[in-house]
Amino acid sequence: KPIMPPDLSKCHDAKAPALDNHCCPPYNPSETISEYGFPATPLRVRRPAHLVKDDQEYLDKYKEAVRRMKNLPADHPWNYYQQANVHCQYCNYAYYQQNTDDVPVQVHFSWIFLPWHRYYLHFYERILGKLIDDDTFTIPFWNWDTKDGMTFPAIFQEASSPLYDTKRDQRHVKDGKIVDLKYAYTENPASDSEIIRENLCFIQKTFKHSLSLAELFMGDPVRAGEKEIQEANGQLEVIHNAVHMWVGEPCGYKENMGDFSTAARDSVFFSHHSNVDRLWEIYRNLRGNRIEFEDNDWLDSTFLFYDENEKLVKMGDCLNPTKLRYTFEQVPLPWLGKIN
Numbered sequence: 001k002p003i004m005p006p007d008l009s010k011c012h013d014a015k016a017p018a019l020d021n022h023c024c025p026p027y028n029p030s031e032t033i034s035e036y037g038f039p040a041t042p043l044r045v046r047r048p049a050h051l052v053k054d055d056q057e058y059l060d061k062y063k064e065a066v067r068r069m070k071n072l073p074a075d076h077p078w079n080y081y082q083q084a085n086v087h088c089q090y091c092n093y094a095y096y097q098q099n100t101d102d103v104p105v106q107v108h109f110s111w112i113f114l115p116w117h118r119y120y121l122h123f124y125e126r127i128l129g130k131l132i133d134d135d136t137f138t139i140p141f142w143n144w145d146t147k148d149g150m151t152f153p154a155i156f157q158e159a160s161s162p163l164y165d166t167k168r169d170q171r172h173v174k175d176g177k178i179v180d181l182k183y184a185y186t187e188n189p190a191s192d193s194e195i196i197r198e199n200l201c202f203i204q205k206t207f208k209h210s211l212s213l214a215e216l217f218m219g220d221p222v223r224a225g226e227k228e229i230q231e232a233n234g235q236l237e238v239i240h241n242a243v244h245m246w247v248g249e250p251c252g253y254k255e256n257m258g259d260f261s262t263a264a265r266d267s268v269f270f271s272h273h274s275n276v277d278r279l280w281e282i283y284r285n286l287r288g289n290r291i292e293f294e295d296n297d298w299l300d301s302t303f304l305f306y307d308e309n310e311k312l313v314k315m316g317d318c319l320n321p322t323k324l325r326y327t328f329e330q331v332p333l334p335w336l337g338k339i340n
């Protein structure tokens with residue numbers, strides 16, 4: 001059976017010490033829940049974060065959208081921190097699955113990881129676009145699979161900008177440090193050029209090894225009533241974790257990026273995930289556009305997101321980004337090499 005959305009009237013204290021365990025949204029029992037319909041907006045093109053840094057017009061829009069999101073009333077579902085809390089709710093055990101009283105809804109460590117985050121970004125991006133009345137607006141992707149994108153994107157590093165976040169590992173995000181895609185709180189002593197090479201090889205290896213079996217890339221199945229198993233995550237999720245750890249503070253709760261409950265409070269979260277989403281799309285293409293799982297327990301897993309109202313979405317409906325009306329600017333794939 002596919003996983004179904006939780007009963008929203010039953011949100012529990014989350015396992016989120018960094019937020020004093022609170023991340024439930026305000027509950028509105030009269031809220032109508034409707035089926036999601038594919039948008040009819042123009043095709044939006046997501047661009048690399050390191051290449052938009054000189055596009056002042058775009059940056060002004062992005063900052064203005066985030067500024068407006070932060071200025072919404074604290075209990076507004078589009079409010080910046082309410083949006084960040086969505087991640088906490090579905091990652092830090094605020095909801096239990098329907099008809100269970102101890103199986104949490106957890107969107108990591110399984111085949112739900114990529115589609116759930118795809119939708120999360122999609123709605124977030126559309127809300128930002130609405131706030132500035134621009135239906136072509138996109139969040140940039142942090143292109144960490146290419147040399148020029150392997151440093152922390154400068155657009156998030158301007159102290160006076162709404163994209164700035166103080167809770168980061170300053171040793172990493174400052175001064176063009178190269179991200180280590182195998183980072184786990186130990187510094188890699190290799191030289192920059194060596195780390196770049198290791199990163200590219202690692203991505204290449206990841207794709208090569210997982211092309212024939214989607215579980216290896218995407219994560220293992222999880223079905224209604226089943227608890228997640230942390231070791232069941234896919235290789236792309238593992239790489240993604242390293243980037244989270246590398247950005248978050250090295251101490252305490254590793255805020256913001258290093259802890260599920262706070263990660264989405266850092267705007268760079270969405271650019272990081274935009275690249276994860278893009279690598280999934282590349283994986284799809286490399287496999288001849290074959291759908292990863294024909295299993296209805298995957299295709300029919302259902303979640304709720306907030307657009308104008310609560311929207312019910314099925315995982316199987318997000319498999320084609322064009323239908324969600326976004327795509328990625330084509331950039332070189334230096335790691336691709338002789339993958340096929």
Ligand code: C2O
Nearest residue numbers: 087091108240244
């Ligand atoms: Cu839900 Cu990058 O994590």
